[in-house]
Amino acid sequence: MPTTEKDQLVHSLAGLALFADLGDPDLEAIADPECERRFAEGERVLRRGLSGAGFYVILDGEANVLIADDEPRRLRRGDFFGEVSTLLDCRPTADVVARTTLHCLEIPGPRLEAFLLQYPQVTYRMLQTVTRRLRDLLQ
Amino acid sequence: MPPDERPFPPGDYPVVVVGSGPGGLQASYCLSRLGVEHAVISRDESPGGMFSVCPIFERLLSWTKPDAPAAPGTRAYEWYDHNSLVAQEPELQALVPPLMDRAFMVPSREEMELGLTAFAERAPVSVRYGCHWEGTRRDDDGRLVIDTSDGEYRAQAVVFAIGVTTPWRSPIPGIEVVPHYIETRRPHDYRGRRVFVIGKRNSGFEIADGLLPWARQVILGSPRPVKTAVMAQASVRARYLQPYEDASLGGGTFALDLAVERIEKRESGWRVVGSGTTQPGPIDLEVDDVIAATGFSAPLLDLEQLDVRSVAQGRIPALTPFWESGPGSGIFFAGNATQGAPGLRKHGVGNASAAVHGFRYNARVMARRLAVAHLGIRLPREQIDPGSLVPYLLDELTTAPELWAQKSYLARAVTADGETEIVPLAHFIDEAGPDAVAVAVEMDAAGSMYPAVYRRRNGAIRERLLPPNVLNEFRGPDYERELREML
Numbered sequence: 001m002p003t004t005e006k007d008q009l010v011h012s013l014a015g016l017a018l019f020a021d022l023g024d025p026d027l028e029a030i031a032d033p034e035c036e037r038r039f040a041e042g043e044r045v046l047r048r049g050l051s052g053a054g055f056y057v058i059l060d061g062e063a064n065v066l067i068a069d070d071e072p073r074r075l076r077r078g079d080f081f082g083e084v085s086t087l088l089d090c091r092p093t094a095d096v097v098a099r100t101t102l103h104c105l106e107i108p109g110p111r112l113e114a115f116l117l118q119y120p121q122v123t124y125r126m127l128q129t130v131t132r133r134l135r136d137l138l139q
Numbered sequence: 140m141p142p143d144e145r146p147f148p149p150g151d152y153p154v155v156v157v158g159s160g161p162g163g164l165q166a167s168y169c170l171s172r173l174g175v176e177h178a179v180i181s182r183d184e185s186p187g188g189m190f191s192v193c194p195i196f197e198r199l200l201s202w203t204k205p206d207a208p209a210a211p212g213t214r215a216y217e218w219y220d221h222n223s224l225v226a227q228e229p230e231l232q233a234l235v236p237p238l239m240d241r242a243f244m245v246p247s248r249e250e251m252e253l254g255l256t257a258f259a260e261r262a263p264v265s266v267r268y269g270c271h272w273e274g275t276r277r278d279d280d281g282r283l284v285i286d287t288s289d290g291e292y293r294a295q296a297v298v299f300a301i302g303v304t305t306p307w308r309s310p311i312p313g314i315e316v317v318p319h320y321i322e323t324r325r326p327h328d329y330r331g332r333r334v335f336v337i338g339k340r341n342s343g344f345e346i347a348d349g350l351l352p353w354a355r356q357v358i359l360g361s362p363r364p365v366k367t368a369v370m371a372q373a374s375v376r377a378r379y380l381q382p383y384e385d386a387s388l389g390g391g392t393f394a395l396d397l398a399v400e401r402i403e404k405r406e407s408g409w410r411v412v413g414s415g416t417t418q419p420g421p422i423d424l425e426v427d428d429v430i431a432a433t434g435f436s437a438p439l440l441d442l443e444q445l446d447v448r449s450v451a452q453g454r455i456p457a458l459t460p461f462w463e464s465g466p467g468s469g470i471f472f473a474g475n476a477t478q479g480a481p482g483l484r485k486h487g488v489g490n491a492s493a494a495v496h497g498f499r500y501n502a503r504v505m506a507r508r509l510a511v512a513h514l515g516i517r518l519p520r521e522q523i524d525p526g527s528l529v530p531y532l533l534d535e536l537t538t539a540p541e542l543w544a545q546k547s548y549l550a551r552a553v554t555a556d557g558e559t560e561i562v563p564l565a566h567f568i569d570e571a572g573p574d575a576v577a578v579a580v581e582m583d584a585a586g587s588m589y590p591a592v593y594r595r596r597n598g599a600i601r602e603r604l605l606p607p608n609v610l611n612e613f614r615g616p617d618y619e620r621e622l623r624e625m626l
Contacts, residue, residue, distance in 0.1 A: 009452060025398040029362040029416040033451035034489070037481060040465055044569050050602050052485030052547075052583070091602075101448070108487020110584030 009036065012059045013105070016078045018129075021121035030119075035106050039098040046082055046096035053092050054106045055082040061102035066095040074099070083130065086112045147178035147267040149290030153514055155180065157285070158300030159266045160188020161255055162474015165224050165499045166298045167264045169506035172227065173518060178294075180270040180287060186259040187252040188302050188474075195323050196349040199251055200341060201494050202244045205236040209538075217540035221496035222246055224258045225503070225540075234258050272301075274441050283445075283469055296513045298505070299442075299456075300473040303493075307436040307454055309337070313402035317409075320346060320432045329354045335411050335424060338432035339365050339394055346432050347382040347392065357382065358424065360397035362416045397422055402429060437476045445470060455479040460563035461508045462501055469513055473502045482548035482565055486584045490548040500541045500549055504561055520558040528553060529622050532578050536590040536613040542580040550577040550593070568593060568600050576626060590618070592625055601625075 009031040013019045019027060037056070039045055045063060046053055057080045064072035065081065075081060075096070085092040086109040107115050116123040156167050159181035167179045183191070194200075199222065205211075207219030211233040217225055222235040235254035239246050246254070259266070267289070274286040278293065285292040306319040318324075320342045330353045336343050339361045347357045359382070385392040396417035403410040411424040436454035439447060447464040448457040456464060456472055458480035464470040472479070478493040480501075491497025510516040523531050535542060535551045541561050542549060550564040554575040567577045577593045581604070589607040593600055603625050605618060 025362065025414040025416045025419070028398040029396070032363060033454065036450045036452070038448055038450050038457040040459070047483075047568060047600075049600065050483070050485075050568070051604060052483070052581070054484065054487060106484070106487075108484065108584075110486055 009033075009059075016057065016059075018057060018078065018080065018122055018125050020125065022119065026119065030105070035108075037104045037106050039102040039104070041098055041100055041102075043098045043102075044095055045098060045102065045104070046085075046092045046094065048093060048095045049091050051091055052109065053082055053085050054108045055086045055112050056080060056096075056104045056106050059103045059105055062099040063102055064097050064099045066097060067093065080126070080129070082109075083112075083126070085109070145267045145269070146265045147180060147270075149287065149292055151293045152176065152178045153294060154178075154296050154298065154509065155283075155285055155292050155294040156298045156300060156473070157181070157272050158188065158302065158474065159183055159186050159259070159264075159268065160190070160300060160302050160474055161224060161495050162302065162472075162476070162498055162502065163188070163266075163298075163300035164255060164259055164262075164264050165502040166300055166473035166506060167266075168224065168226060168258075168262050169503045170298075170510070171262075171264075173506055173510045173516065175506070175510050175514065175516065177298075178292060179264065179266045180272065180285075180289075180292070181266050181268050182271045184268050186255045186264075186266070188255075189304055190248045190252045190255065192321065194248060194342070194345055195320065196345050197247045197249075198243060199245045199248060201496060203236050203239060203246060204244065205239055205241060211236060214540060215538045217496075218538075218543045221494065221544075222251055223254060224495070225499050226258075226262065231258060231261055234261075272440070275445060276441075277445060294469075296469040296471060296509050298471045298473050298509070299476065301438055301476060303435045303437045303455065303475045303478075305436045305438045306431075307434050308431050309399075309433045309452075311337070311399045311402060313404070314399075314431055314433075316404055317402055317429045317431045320430060320434075323349075323430055326350055326353045329428060331355050332427035333425075334358070334428045334430065335360065335409070335426040336430050336432050337361065337399060338434070339363070340432070340434065342434065343432035344379045344382060346430055348379075351381060351385060351392070356391040357385075358393045358395060358426070360395040360399060360411070360413065360422075362396065362398045364396050364417055365394060395422065442470065450479050460565040460569075462505050463508075467512070471505055471509055473505060474498050477501045477505075480563075482545075482563065483568075485547045485581055488546060488582050488584070490546070491544050492548070496540075496544045497548075500545055500561070504549065504563065507560070520560050523553065523557050523559050525555070525557045528557075528576075528626065529619050530614070532576070532592075532622060533590075533614045533618050536578050536580060537611065542578070546588070547579050547581040547591070550579040552577040564593070567595070571598055592622065594625060 010027045013027050063075040154177035156179045170177050201221040203222045204219040209215035212229040223233050234257045238250045238253050271288040276284050282293050283297050308314045329350050333356045334354045336359045339359050382392045397413045399413040408427045409429045413422050450457045456479045462472045462477045482490050552562050553559040575595050579591050581591045582588050587607050590605040590613045592603045
């Protein structure tokens with residue numbers, strides 16, 4: 001059983017599909033305490049139209065993606081967001097708002113490329129998820 | 140027994156400030172300026188907080204230029220002096236630079252402590268020293284109750300300026316018996332020894348640099364690589380680069396990217412076992428000494444019971460943009476512990492809330508917020524002539540120390556009728572409000588600084604980034620034209 005916060009952070013990452021292929025040393029390196037974020041219910045995490053956003057992975061809690069008048073899309077533990085604006089270096093086209101208290105790992109935008117190149121297994125998992133979203137959209 | 144002449148006996152106060160380091164002194168000064176009655180209590184015996192013991196090797200990390208492009212005592216000079224507390228009275232401004240021996244661009248901790256003591260005496264900031272905060276709860280009326288070694292305090296709001304002062308060790312089996320950074324012995328005690336330092340952040344490199352002239356070999360290890368690009372532009376670079384120079388000369392120093400799996404105490408010396416991260420593979424070392432330069436945590440005691448959440452592996456309180464534990468909680472933080480409020484972190488660039496030059500402005504903004512939101516005090520806002528809005532904003536972008544210290548965290552906001560104040564940028568963007576404009580200084584990942592303008596009209600925010608300038612001069616016709624166009 002993890003007993004400390006650091007263990008919990010590593011343990012929490014290990015339980016996510018995105019990081020499923022990584023061993024402990026890699027998980028420890030990723031579990032950067034500087035990248036741990038907590039948001040209160042209702043707090044905005046990603047802001048539509050604002051430059052310089054990051055890439056987020058949800059460790060705990062839920063968030064809503066808000067695009068114009070569409071029904072909010074629900075994000076849960078293990079889901080990630082912010083990849084479009086960081087990979088394409090553009091401003092987010094949606095707001096992401098914490099639906100409950102939200103615990104995330106943030107990879108700052110300028111560090112995402114190096115991160116994805118360093119951990120190709122994560123990149124592959126991410127590609128699968130993004131492709132799945134594309135398929136759902138096309139169906 | 141002589142009568143207790145200390146100020147602020149236990150009892151009811153509108154606000155209680157806990158702590159007498161730079162964060163506590165700055166918060167108390169700012170509350171006083173707003174006419175907010177409050178008590179200040181501290182477990183210490185004198186002002187200065189952590190600077191009485193840290194950094195171990197005496198020199199601070201934050202710079203001050205005794206002579207700079209702006210004159211000491213002015214608001215513009217504050218940007219060149221990252222160590223003095225700030226005040227409206229010129230005689231309370233820039234107290235640290237005259238105390239510096241000018242051997243380095245950073246003060247020694249003794250010089251820093253003297254500067255803080257001078258501020259406390261002259262402002263003055265009264266403190267009940269030797270009064271230990273021991274517990275916290277809420278009474279039936281919703282007021283906060285602070286249990287201390289001297290008795291009970293009750294307040295509508297409490298400002299915790301308690302620093303990040305409790306030695307923290309990363310959870311590695313065997314680390315419990317490893318001496319912490321704070322327990323580092325005198326450097327010559329390490330003469331001829333092989334030393335392993337856990338941690339490659341400021342304190343790890345400070346120890347490595349301090350021991351370099353004495354130790355036989357210094358090896359640093361932690362999972363994540365050192366951010367050399369960040370290092371090259373920081374005032375800590377001398378400390379970082381000397382161990383690196385030794386490493387590049389083949390002098391025996393190593394900075395390893397290593398997840399330490401366990402540490403074993405031997406009859407003489409230690410064994411350190413781990414696996415490489417950047418370069419995978421097992422690492423097994425025999426050394427004479429191990430030092431855990433693994434950082435500190437904020438001593439939050441029982442605050443979790445009052446829904447104070449934490450980040451950074453439980454070490455730092457998670458805070459709102461106004462440095463409150465949650466909206467309306469009345470539990471505010473000042474000083475180093477305010478780094479748990481992330482702000483926008485645009486391009487991954489963090490704020491300067493962990494250092495005096497950042498958190499001294501947080502305290503000023505926090506004091507206003509506390510007074511208005513919790514005590515119902517009506518505070519007049521500064522007023523500018525709406526006709527001079529454009530030159531005013533450009534002048535602020537070029538010279539306002541708040542905007543330079545707290546990039547993309549603090550912004551200068553002006554409403555359509557000319558009311559102005561410094562606010563957290565996240566608050567300006569996320570909360571509803573009248574038509575207004577806010578400007579902030581921002582930095583991209585490459586370290587280029589540029590002005591950013593946020594216009595709020597009918598509740599919607601529009602962002603516009605202005606180009607950088609090689610001399611960081613954001614005044615002049617080109618900027619005026621662009622800003623006018625947007626407004």
